[in-house]
Amino acid sequence: MARVRGKLFRKYLVVLVLLVGGLLTAASAIEVYFSYQESQRVLVKVEREKAVAAAETIERFIQEIEHHVRSTTRAIADDPSVAAPRRRAATYRETLASALAEQRELDFLRLLRNVPAIAELRYIDVAGKEQIRVSRLALDAIGSGADFADSPAYKGARAGKVYFSPVYFRHESEPFVTVAIPADPSAFEVITAEVSLRAMWDVVSRIKVGSVGFAYVVDAQGRLIAHPDLRQVLKGRDMSALPQVRAALADRAGTDAATAVTAATGLDGGEVLTAHAPIATPGWGGVHRAAARGGVRAAPGDDPARGADPRAGSRRRNPRQRGARARDGGADPEAARGCGAHRRRRPRAPHRGAHRRRA
Amino acid sequence: MTGRGVLRHRVRRLALCGLLACAVASGALAQAERPYRVGVLNEALAANHPTVEGLKAGLRELGLAEGRDVSFEVRFTQGDATATRDGAVAYAKAGVDLIFTSSEEPTRQAMAATTSIPIVFTLVRDPVAVGIVAKPAAPEGNVTGIASLSPELTAKRLELLRTLAPAARRVWAIHEADDRITAAAVASATSAAKQLDLRLVARPVGSREDLARALGEIRRGDAILAPDRGRLDIPGALLDLSLAARIPAVFTASFYVGYGGLASYGADYYAEGFQAARLVARILRGARPQELPVEGADKLDVAVNLKTAADLRLTVPRKILLRADTLRR
Known part of the structure; x- marks a missing residue:
């Protein structure tokens, strides 16, 4: 009898355990699923916000340059005497023109002093001839008459819009862009500026999401123009094949949060989570962020560094391990350099200071 | 097992756990306390070279405070070639985290002394012509820095x-x-x-x-x-x-x-040090010098x-x- 009761008890126990355990497991599985979704949503939201903020910083940088250059044109455009010379005697017109040219040269020089990102300024007249050039490296020139009529910058600005050239490199490693701005409302004459983009590189290289997320900028053609690994930019890598880059470029007008964030497949099949924001002023494809799905694994497909340099990839994927090795060994300088990701996360001032005081 | 035996067993286990926790904590503490060591090598006449001052200010701006996160050893050799070479060798032997050089000779000596410790140079007029890097866009080895474009x-x-x-x-x-x-x-x-x-x-x-x-x-x-x-x-x-x-x-x-x-x-000497601080900070935080193209001086x-x-x-x-x-x- 007692044996039967024991058997029954065991049976009940098993059923009960199965039932309760199964329910619990199912419930927690659902919870895990939802919290995974939730954390993904939060991550995406953070990414999106950071992308927008970075895009705004870059846009502001470009707009400021444009504004500075425009401020040199305003002084002359606002001058009522500019409209008059047509009626005046030829000699007077010439004196006036030379006075204006001198004023403009002084404005340009002041701009060189105040805006370190500008390396060179040109004033190109209605015939496409260079009238004024001031530069940080080359000799200045007044009335050199060099022909710019066929240059895309001149033509672009003559159409009445601000023109941005493709990014080019000086000294092999200095990123520059030519900005051409119509000098007057009718866009007869044009001012061009050679602008260093290193300030933009700094903005981009400082953006981090978690341990593996990063940002990059592509130009209107999908060419990489800013990336934390500058070597990728210097290679002029074409990113237009990536669907997320295409989406970012297609999305010029502005974005709603739903389309701005995509879980995409990278080039070598890894899943990455990306967000983008357009940089309207230069018409660039915007900032584009990438992190591993769920923020755990690195984003192989989206990161050109990994394709090009497998060592860089493995280092980034495994910052903790490398850091640990550096700390244990202490003598391996290569490893010591790789430990940054680990060290970066160490606690900051307040309680470290406290430890020190106690010591 | 008797009651006392169990107790002794538990105490022993507790002690073991405590020891382990202590070890981990002290390890973590030691990690957090050690600032990065930067070896400064230049031919200046005094320690307060404007480039070094610029470097310190730049690192401060990037969140690396002197004493807390970075410590500097400064060797200024007043143009003495032997002292420069000795300084470079001493840094390599001491295993500093990074060597920060100004002008060509200290940079060359540092390169001769170590091929693994990262070197960031400043005040080098033309790094390609003097053979410090072959390609500024993709420096090879352990060297990068700022070219002064002079x-x-x-x-x-x-x-x-x-x-x-x-x-x-x-x-x-x-x-x-x-x-x-x-x-x-x-x-x-x-x-x-x-x-x-x-x-x-x-x-x-x-x-x-x-x-x-x-x-x-x-x-x-x-x-x-x-x-x-x-x-x-x-x-x-x-x-x-x-x-x-x-x-x-x-x-x-x-x-x-x-x-x-x-x-x-x-x-500007100071500005060049300030600019180099970005490279130094990125290297200290885990980047390799090869990832950082040589930069031209920003401020002329x-x-x-x-x-x-x-x-x-x-x-x-x-x-x-x-x-x-x-x-x-």
């Missing part, structure tokens, strides 16, 4: 001289005989000189006697284009001559304008000494007053 500014310096002292026609470019970079820069500035209606006279000198002889040939009405500082300290000698004999001179760095030089155009300063200009009876035109970053009174 040779490229030679034409601009002549222009500055022409604008400040329009009467001068003959310009002396005295430089050290083994200084190939200045020699090349002077040669390539000849066409610019022609454009500016100046006659550029290049005069390589090999010794102090040579230098004295060359200085003796400079006449009133000439002008001076000073080279970068080297073994013979030619710019120092030229500065003395220019002040004593009232000869307009243009220098490569605002440092000389601070001591009475008429004008200068070149990378025009400096003019108005007092010297008045002494030389020169009027400083408005466009230089507007362009100048530094005006000394």
Whole structure:
């Protein structure tokens, strides 16, 4: 009898355990699923916000340059005497023109002093001839008459819009862009500026999401123009094949949060989570962020560094391990350099200071 | 097992756990406490070189405070080649996290001393020409840094001289005989000189006697284009001559304008250190030097000494007053 009761008890126990355990497991599985979704949503939201903020910083940088250059044109455009010379005697017109040219040269020089990102300024007249050039490296020139009529910058600005050239490199490693701005409302004459983009590189290289997320900028053609690994930019890598880059470029007008964030497949099949924001002023494809799905694994497909340099990839994927090795060994300088990701996360001032005081 | 046995077992386990926790905690603490060690190597005459000051300020801005996150060891060798070599070797032996060099010789010595410790250089005029890096866009090995672009500014310096002292026609470019970079820069500035209606006279000198002889040939009405500082300290000698004999001179760095030089155009020492701080911070935080292309100096300063200009009876035109970053009174 007692044996039967024991058997029954065991049976009940098993059923009960199965039932309760199964329910619990199912419930927690659902919870895990939802919290995974939730954390993904939060991550995406953070990414999106950071992308927008970075895009705004870059846009502001470009707009400021444009504004500075425009401020040199305003002084002359606002001058009522500019409209008059047509009626005046030829000699007077010439004196006036030379006075204006001198004023403009002084404005340009002041701009060189105040805006370190500008390396060179040109004033190109209605015939496409260079009238004024001031530069940080080359000799200045007044009335050199060099022909710019066929240059895309001149033509672009003559159409009445601000023109941005493709990014080019000086000294092999200095990123520059030519900005051409119509000098007057009718866009007869044009001012061009050679602008260093290193300030933009700094903005981009400082953006981090978690341990593996990063940002990059592509130009209107999908060419990489800013990336934390500058070597990728210097290679002029074409990113237009990536669907997320295409989406970012297609999305010029502005974005709603739903389309701005995509879980995409990278080039070598890894899943990455990306967000983008357009940089309207230069018409660039915007900032584009990438992190591993769920923020755990690195984003192989989206990161050109990994394709090009497998060592860089493995280092980034495994910052903790490398850091640990550096700390244990202490003598391996290569490893010591790789430990940054680990060290970066160490606690900051307040309680470290406290430890020190106690010591 | 008796009750006492169990108790003893538990105590032992607890002690073990405690020990382990202590070990982990102390390990973590030790990790957090150790600041990065940066070895500074330059040929300066004193420890407070503006480039080093700029580096410290730049790192502070990037969240790396001196003492807490970074510690600096500074070796300034006052131009002594042996001391420079010894300094580089000492840093390599001590295993600092990074070596920060100024000018070419310390950079070369640091490269000779170590191929694994990252080196960030500053005040190197042309890193490709002096063989420090092969490709600035993708430096190989353990070296990257800031190029001061000084040779490229030679034409601009002549222009500055022409604008400040329009009467001068003959310009002396005295430089050290083994200084190939200045020699090349002077040669390539000849066409610019022609454009500016100046006659550029290049005069390589090999010794102090040579230098004295060359200085003796400079006449009133000439002008001076000073080279970068080297073994013979030619710019120092030229500065003395220019002040004593009232000869307009243009220098490569605002440092000389601070001591009475008429004008200068070149990378600002402090700004160059500040700029290099970005590279240093990124390397300390885990980047490899190969990932960081060599940068050209961001801040090229025009400096003019108005007092010297008045002494030389020169009027400083408005466009230089507007362009100048530094005006000394």
